[in-house]
Amino acid sequence: MNRTLLCAITFACIGAVPAAAQTLPSMSSILQSVFSMRSYSGVAISSRGNAVAWEEATTAGGLTHPVRETALFIRNGSNPPVRLTAGDPKSYYDESNPVWSPDGSRVAFLSNALRSQQQIFIASSDGSGVRRLTNLTGAAQSLRWSPDGRYLAMLYIAHPHRSAGALAAGARQVGVIGSVVDEQRLTIVDASTGTLRALTPADAYVYEYGWAPDSNRIAYTYAYGSGDNNWWVARLAIASVQGGSRDLLRPGFQINDPEWSPDGRIIAVIGGLMSDFGSVGGDVYLVNAATGKVRDVAPGMALSASAIRWTGNARMLMLAHELGSLELFRLNASTGAISPIGFRGETLSSLSATPDGSGVAFVRTSFGRSTEVWAGAPRSPRQITDGNAYAPRFWSKAISMRWRDGAYRPQGWLIYPANFDSHKRYPLVMIVHGGPSAESLPSHSSTFVAGLTSHGYFVFEPNPRGSFGQGEAYARANVKDFGYGDWHDDLAGIDAAIATGHVDPNRLGLFGWSYGGYMAMWGETQTSRFKAIVAGAGVVNWQSYYGQNDIDEWMIPFFGASVYEDPGVYARSSPITFITHSHTPVLVLQGERDEEVPAPQAFEFYHAMKTLGVPSQLVVYADEGHAPRKPANQIDVLVRMVAWFDRYLR
Numbered sequence: 038m039n040r041t042l043l044c045a046i047t048f049a050c051i052g053a054v055p056a057a058a059q060t061l062p063s064m065s066s067i068l069q070s071v072f073s074m075r076s077y078s079g080v081a082i083s084s085r086g087n088a089v090a091w092e093e094a095t096t097a098g099g100l101t102h103p104v105r106e107t108a109l110f111i112r113n114g115s116n117p118p119v120r121l122t123a124g125d126p127k128s129y130y131d132e133s134n135p136v137w138s139p140d141g142s143r144v145a146f147l148s149n150a151l152r153s154q155q156q157i158f159i160a161s162s163d164g165s166g167v168r169r170l171t172n173l174t175g176a177a178q179s180l181r182w183s184p185d186g187r188y189l190a191m192l193y194i195a196h197p198h199r200s201a202g203a204l205a206a207g208a209r210q211v212g213v214i215g216s217v218v219d220e221q222r223l224t225i226v227d228a229s230t231g232t233l234r235a236l237t238p239a240d241a242y243v244y245e246y247g248w249a250p251d252s253n254r255i256a257y258t259y260a261y262g263s264g265d266n267n268w269w270v271a272r273l274a275i276a277s278v279q280g281g282s283r284d285l286l287r288p289g290f291q292i293n294d295p296e297w298s299p300d301g302r303i304i305a306v307i308g309g310l311m312s313d314f315g316s317v318g319g320d321v322y323l324v325n326a327a328t329g330k331v332r333d334v335a336p337g338m339a340l341s342a343s344a345i346r347w348t349g350n351a352r353m354l355m356l357a358h359e360l361g362s363l364e365l366f367r368l369n370a371s372t373g374a375i376s377p378i379g380f381r382g383e384t385l386s387s388l389s390a391t392p393d394g395s396g397v398a399f400v401r402t403s404f405g406r407s408t409e410v411w412a413g414a415p416r417s418p419r420q421i422t423d424g425n426a427y428a429p430r431f432w433s434k435a436i437s438m439r440w441r442d443g444a445y446r447p448q449g450w451l452i453y454p455a456n457f458d459s460h461k462r463y464p465l466v467m468i469v470h471g472g473p474s475a476e477s478l479p480s481h482s483s484t485f486v487a488g489l490t491s492h493g494y495f496v497f498e499p500n501p502r503g504s505f506g507q508g509e510a511y512a513r514a515n516v517k518d519f520g521y522g523d524w525h526d527d528l529a530g531i532d533a534a535i536a537t538g539h540v541d542p543n544r545l546g547l548f549g550w551s552y553g554g555y556m557a558m559w560g561e562t563q564t565s566r567f568k569a570i571v572a573g574a575g576v577v578n579w580q581s582y583y584g585q586n587d588i589d590e591w592m593i594p595f596f597g598a599s600v601y602e603d604p605g606v607y608a609r610s611s612p613i614t615f616i617t618h619s620h621t622p623v624l625v626l627q628g629e630r631d632e633e634v635p636a637p638q639a640f641e642f643y644h645a646m647k648t649l650g651v652p653s654q655l656v657v658y659a660d661e662g663h664a665p666r667k668p669a670n671q672i673d674v675l676v677r678m679v680a681w682f683d684r685y686l687r
Contacts, residue, residue: 072100072484077422082137086413090112091135092109104668121146122150174195179192186228193224220242222239236255245293247294254326256297265314304326307319313475319512320334320338321368342355343356354397356386365399379416384403396412402480404434410422432455448500451534471554517597528564544568548678551574554573558577569624569682571677577612583607612642616645626677629658
């Protein structure tokens with residue numbers, strides 16, 4: 038869609054906000070504040086803990102011509118941050134993935150500063166002396182140095198037909214379907230000469246990997262066939278730098294993040310029920326590198342591990358979901374003992390650690406703390422960026438809630454509107470997270486929350502059964518039960534929010550994206566409690582969806598069988614089965630080239646709404662995948678969502 042046209046639509050929506058909302062802050066001022074916030078990722082700490090590198094992104098150009106700008110920075114000790122780039126420091130490029138050499142003297146990164154194709158560059162630890170290492174022709178990601186500093190490993194697609202990952206916009210489905218499959222191979226690069234050598238077969242797609250301490254072996258997860266579709270059936274293997282590989286484990290459940298113990302005897306992985314690539318949660322398993330024997334380190338733990346880092350032969354740092362937070366823990370690999378380091382009520386991400394665990398770096402945020410990079414000792418890190426020092430907060434406060442629903446005690450976040458007045462009652466919008474294997478976490482930069490709370494709404498973000506944060510049994514509690522137990526948890530949570538005395542039970546809204554979009558469509562057919570619904574990238578018909586999407590392998594663990602073997606279990610959880618119960622006004626948002634939830638699902642739902650006379654609108658974003666990536670489209674989604682709720686809940 039033309040960018041100028043999109044911005045015209047955006048401001049037309051702002052002007053359409055009902056008169057009763059005109060005293061509230063203008064959406065343009067809110068959006069300007071939200072989109073000017075900086076986001077951080079790709080954090081890397083050097084082996085001695087004296088230097089940190091990271092990726093930093095912001096949106097420039099205002100609301101009329103928004104452009105996402107990304108840059109790399111490094112900070113040595115107490116010195117000010119320095120821009121790390123292969124190009125002009127006054128310009129912006131596609132630069133990412135900074136990684137320190139084992140001795141901390143060099144930093145490697147990806148950049149397209151010299152041409153459109155990304156290449157690997159290496160610089161000195163202070164960012165100077167940048168030199169180009171490679172002449173790549175394809176897509177590279179996940180750089181990691183070998184422990185001896187001789188090689189850089191990467192995941193590489195030599196001649197990609199599209200961006201990697203199911204979240205990206207899919208390629209056009211024309212010609213002989215299935216004849217072209219991009220395979221991502223584990224490839225090593227000589228750090229002196231730039232010579233490339235692929236270590237894995239051409240017909241295997243590699244997802245994650247980790248170097249052995251001897252620099253001669255690499256553990257990796259892989260599957261045959263489509264990379265987007267087969268992450269859920271990945272197996273664990275070991276490749277030799279000299280050539281050849283062998284399978285080590287076919288676990289029967291999703292595995293992630295292979296990491297070698299310092300003595301080279303054990304490979305730790307995270308295993309569990311996961312629904313989206315990159316959304317990781319589960320138990321920690323130890324795999325004997327010689328025999329493949331597996332042991333769950335802490336079976337039954339009431340956490341969902343998200344990242345692990347060895348700090349000794351029996352010690353780990355573990356980033357894990359716990360009751361609406363993403364916190365840091367110590368894990369004893371011998372006994373399974375878990376001890377919290379802290380950060381309850383916060384979200385930590387992009388964890389990096391020194392080999393002995395004395396130093397860590399990560400991105401830290403919460404409802405009360407702006408998003409920044411922190412580094413230092415695990416229990417006493419210091420803030421090393423201040424890009425969001427003046428970022429406004431768009432809500433009064435946020436509280437963690439627990440409520441009982443049968444045998445379960447879900448958790449969720451209730452976020453109070455800006456300028457909250459305890460003598461008033463406010464409308465509430467429930468935002469259901471995607472997944473379902475995920476968790477609503479505290480953040481200072483959620484655009485959806487900011488847009489709603491700044492306009493006088495309570496926001497409720499539940500973590501029902503099926504979410505991360507209460508262990509594997511809780512994460513598996515919605516298997517073959519989509520839309521029933523988890524939906525009941527959500528509604529019970531709304532009752533708990535209403536019981537605070539500040540929510541108007543007659544002005545409730547429902548919003549979600551992906552699995553949350555499915556729950557929004559499900560809610561349309563199950564209750565009349567909501568007065569307005571917004572469904573983004575939702576599933577209306579699990580039976581037709583099974584044959585339309587490009588990632589159907591994820592469905593087998595959740596439904597127990599394919600749709601051809603057990604169509605009834607799919608129909609039972611499909612909104613289309615109960616579609617004639619629909620009455621609530623609904624806005625449907627969809628990416629045109631979404632592979633995870635193809636656009637026909639939105640059209641099928643919208644067709645039903647029009648046929649049944651339900652007030653509705655469908656908006657399809659041109660050339661977008663599962664989640665809009667263009668800033669102009671992100672702005673348009675937010676504006677339309679708030680305007681829809683303003684129309685029906687004010």
